[in-house]
Amino acid sequence: MRVLAVETATGWQSVALLDGSEVVAGFDEDAAGSHARRLVPAIDRLFRASGWTLASLEALAVSIGPGSFTGLRVGLATMLGYRSVTGLPLAAVPTLEGMAWNLRATDQPLCPVLKSRAGEVYWARYRWAGAGVMECAAPEQAGTLEALARTLAGPTVLFGEGWEANREDLYRLLGPRARDVREPPVEKMRASAVSIGLAGQELLARGLPAGKGLAPRYVQRAEAEIKWERRFL
Numbered sequence: 001m002r003v004l005a006v007e008t009a010t011g012w013q014s015v016a017l018l019d020g021s022e023v024v025a026g027f028d029e030d031a032a033g034s035h036a037r038r039l040v041p042a043i044d045r046l047f048r049a050s051g052w053t054l055a056s057l058e059a060l061a062v063s064i065g066p067g068s069f070t071g072l073r074v075g076l077a078t079m080l081g082y083r084s085v086t087g088l089p090l091a092a093v094p095t096l097e098g099m100a101w102n103l104r105a106t107d108q109p110l111c112p113v114l115k116s117r118a119g120e121v122y123w124a125r126y127r128w129a130g131a132g133v134m135e136c137a138a139p140e141q142a143g144t145l146e147a148l149a150r151t152l153a154g155p156t157v158l159f160g161e162g163w164e165a166n167r168e169d170l171y172r173l174l175g176p177r178a179r180d181v182r183e184p185p186v187e188k189m190r191a192s193a194v195s196i197g198l199a200g201q202e203l204l205a206r207g208l209p210a211g212k213g214l215a216p217r218y219v220q221r222a223e224a225e226i227k228w229e230r231r232f233l
Helices: 035-050 069-086 095-103 145-151 161-180 193-205 223-230
Strands: 002-007 012-019 022-030 059-063 090-093 110-115 120-128 134-144 156-159
Touching: 002 035, 002 069, 002 193, 012 035, 012 193, 022 035, 022 193, 035 069, 059 069, 059 193, 069 090, 090 095, 090 193, 095 110, 095 120, 095 134, 095 156, 095 193, 110 161, 120 145, 120 161, 134 145, 145 161, 156 161
Parallel strands: 002 059, 059 090, 110 156
Antiparallel strands: 002 012, 012 022, 110 120, 120 134
């Protein structure tokens, strides 16, 4: 399946063209605060490098969050525009789930972590089972570093910008459990359009294209909950 995949949930923008599992072209860059200006030129660059056009595609895939509100809106709006023009099926891949596709050969529990509000992160936990089937051990949530630390038990692969930005604090909060933390290679840390494209193909193969009422997946805690929690700090 020939797929254009886009990942804009973080400041690290990633775009890729895939033909099945083969990466035909890819381009990653630091686009923090400038997704709206950089995304379409990055996609055009892929088409020039590959010789493909929109007519070459069979599907689209996009990361839908959680993550940067602005980045998610830009990525989703762009891909909805391409869907409108081409009529192609669009796969909407949750960002944390897509990150788990970075580590498809890993048999240990995976916990991708992204930055949220100040002092908070997004996370979820996954495990790859037999026959390449991914299981969700804990759904997406947003909360404090303390809340994340409380959910971790046993050997776990921690990765993502939220882990890198808060590594020392999380090691401190985990205490003796920090010895169970595993880290992947640096190149597997970031959200990736290649992984979004692979996950998107799996969704489409299961007959799960995105519907018309597609919206970003913000996974934010309610402000009232945060204010209540702060009363006890």
